Amino acid sequence: MSEQAVWDLIIIGGGASGMSAAISFQKMCLDRLGRYGRVLVLEKNDRVGKKILASGNGRCNLSNHDMALTHYHSHHVSWVESVFRLVDSESVLTFLSDIGIPITSEGNKIFPMSKSSASVVDAFRFAMKESEVALGSDFEAETIEKSDDIFHITGKDGRVFDGYHVIISCGGACAPNLGTTGDGYKWLARFGHKVYAPKPSIVQLVTDNSVTKALSGLKLDCDLSLNSKDMLLAHQYGEVLFTDYGLSGPAVLQVSGVVSRHNKKSGLTIPLTISLKLFNDEELRSIRAEIGRRISAWGERTLDQLLIGILPGKISSMLLKTALARPLSILIATLSNEDIETIVKTLKAWKFEVLGTKSLEFAQTTIGGAEVTEFSSETMESKLVPGLYACGEVLDVDGDCGGYNLTWAFASGILAGRSIALHSEDEHAQ
Ligand SMILES: Cc1cc2nc3c(=O)[nH]c(=O)nc-3n(C[C@H](O)[C@H](O)[C@H](O)COP(=O)(O)OP(=O)(O)OC[C@H]3O[C@@H](n4cnc5c(N)ncnc54)[C@H](O)[C@@H]3O)c2cc1C
Numbered sequence: 001m002s003e004q005a006v007w008d009l010i011i012i013g014g015g016a017s018g019m020s021a022a023i024s025f026q027k028m029c030l031d032r033l034g035r036y037g038r039v040l041v042l043e044k045n046d047r048v049g050k051k052i053l054a055s056g057n058g059r060c061n062l063s064n065h066d067m068a069l070t071h072y073h074s075h076h077v078s079w080v081e082s083v084f085r086l087v088d089s090e091s092v093l094t095f096l097s098d099i100g101i102p103i104t105s106e107g108n109k110i111f112p113m114s115k116s117s118a119s120v121v122d123a124f125r126f127a128m129k130e131s132e133v134a135l136g137s138d139f140e141a142e143t144i145e146k147s148d149d150i151f152h153i154t155g156k157d158g159r160v161f162d163g164y165h166v167i168i169s170c171g172g173a174c175a176p177n178l179g180t181t182g183d184g185y186k187w188l189a190r191f192g193h194k195v196y197a198p199k200p201s202i203v204q205l206v207t208d209n210s211v212t213k214a215l216s217g218l219k220l221d222c223d224l225s226l227n228s229k230d231m232l233l234a235h236q237y238g239e240v241l242f243t244d245y246g247l248s249g250p251a252v253l254q255v256s257g258v259v260s261r262h263n264k265k266s267g268l269t270i271p272l273t274i275s276l277k278l279f280n281d282e283e284l285r286s287i288r289a290e291i292g293r294r295i296s297a298w299g300e301r302t303l304d305q306l307l308i309g310i311l312p313g314k315i316s317s318m319l320l321k322t323a324l325a326r327p328l329s330i331l332i333a334t335l336s337n338e339d340i341e342t343i344v345k346t347l348k349a350w351k352f353e354v355l356g357t358k359s360l361e362f363a364q365t366t367i368g369g370a371e372v373t374e375f376s377s378e379t380m381e382s383k384l385v386p387g388l389y390a391c392g393e394v395l396d397v398d399g400d401c402g403g404y405n406l407t408w409a410f411a412s413g414i415l416a417g418r419s420i421a422l423h424s425e426d427e428h429a430q
Pocket residue numbers: 012013014015016017018042043044045048049050051052054055056057060061062063139140141142169170171172174175178179180181182183184363364365391392393394402403404405406407409
C-alpha cells in the first residue's frame with residue numbers, strides 16, 4: 001500500500017457496503033479492462049467487518065424474502081426503490097453466493113448457510129484479497145479535501161492518501177463501539193450535502209418503568225401495538241422483554257423507529273403508548289369465563305392466585321396490581337363483574353407510557369444521514385461533487401429489523417463500486 005500513488009478508488013469504511021463496493025469495483029474492472037483496478041479500503045478498526053460480526057447475534061441476518069419497500073424508511077423512499085431496481089435483493093444474493101456465502105432461510109429471514117457472521121466476514125476478506133483490494137486498517141480518516149480533481153484523505157495519524165474517486169461508506173452513528181461515530185456526516189456536510197440528524201432505530205424503548213423494573217428479565221409473546229391516543233401507529237407480534245428501563249425484545253425493536261421519529265431533544269412530539277395484547281379474542285373469552293368459575297369455586301383464594309395457570313406468577317401479580325390498584329391479599333370472592341371486565345381489558349391491552357428510546361449507542365441502525373436525492377440513484381455519485389460517492393447507512397435510508405439494513409448496505413455498495421469501474425475505464429484507465 002503506497003501513500004504516493006493516486007488510487008483509482010479509495011473507500012472509507014470497511015463494513016458491509018464498503019467491502020461490497022471494493023469487490024464489485026474489481027469484478028467490473030476485470031470484466032471490462034481485463035485487469036484489476038487500484039482500490040484501497042481504509043478502515044478505522046484493526047480489521048474489517050466488525051459490525052457484520054455483531055449482526056444477527058452473531059448469525060448475520062443477511063436479507064429477507066419479503067422485500068416490500070414498506071420495510072425501508074427515508075425522506076425519499078422512491079429513490080431507494082430506484083437503487084433496488086438496478087441492484088435488487090436477488091442480485092445481492094448472487095453476489096454473496098459468488099464470494100462464497102450460500103444462504104439458508106428461517107421463515108422470510110435469510111442467513112448464511114453457516115449461520116455464522118464470522119464466516120461472512122471471512123468470505124469478504126478472502127474475496128478482497130484475491131481481487132487485489134488493498135487494505136489499510138487502523139487508519140482513521142479525519143478529513144477529505146478535493147483539489148485538481150483529486151481527493152486527499154488525511155488520517156488522524158497524519159498519513160495522506162490520494163484518489164480519483166472516493167466512496168464514503170463509514171456507516172451511521174449507532175453502535176459507536178464498532179467504529180461508526182458518524183464521521184461521514186461531517187465530511188458530506190462540508191462538501192455541501194444536506195444531512196438529517198441521526199436518531200436511533202431498532203433500539204430498546206424507555207417507558208414508565210414502575211411495572212417493567214419489577215419484571216426485569218421476563219419475556220412474553222404477545223401482540224404489541226404502538227398508539228398515539230386512539231391512533232394505531234405500528235403493530236407487531238413477537239417477543240417482548242421487560243427491563244429495568246422499559247421494554248425490549250424483537251417486537252419492541254421493530255416498532256422503535258416510529259418512536260424515534262416522534263422524539264425530539266425536548267421529548268416526544270405526541271404522547272405514545274405501547275399496548276400489549278397477551279391473548280387472542282377467543283382465549284380472552286374463555287379466560288373471562290374461567291375467572292367467573294374460579295370466583296365461584298375458589299372464592300377463598302387471594303387475588304395473586306387468580307390467574308395461576310394462565311400467566312406466569314410474577315407477571316400475573318403485576319398485571320392484577322396495576323389493573324385493579326388493590327392489595328394482592330384480597331379474596332377473589334370480593335371481585336365484582338366490573339373488576340373482571342377490568343382484568344380482561346388489561347389482558348387485552350396492557351398499557352405502558354412511552355418516554356423515548358435508548359440512545360444511538362444501543363441501536364442497530366441509524367435514522368437520518370445524507371439526503372439521498374443529492375446522489376444519483378443510478379451510480380451513487382454525489383450530484384454536488386463529481387467523483388464523490390456514498391453508500392450504506394451513511395445515507396438517509398434505514399430498514400426494519402430482518403436483514404433489510406445489510407441488504408441495503410450490500411446493494412448500494414455493489415452499485416457504487418460497479419459504477420465507478422465503468423466510469424474510471426474512460427477517465428483513468430491506462
Ligand atoms: C448489533 C447489531 C446487529 C445488527 N444485526 C443486523 C442483522 O442481523 N441484519 C441486518 O440487516 N442488519 C443488522 N444490523 C445493521 C447492519 O449491520 C448495518 O446497517 C450495516 O452493517 C451498515 O453497513 P455500512 O457499510 O453502511 O456500515 P458499517 O458496516 O457500520 O461499516 C462502516 C465502517 O466504517 C468504519 N469507519 C467509520 N468511520 C471511519 C473513519 N473515520 N475512518 C475509517 N473508517 C471508518 C467503521 O469502523 C466500520 O467498519 C445490525 C447492527 C448492529 C449494531
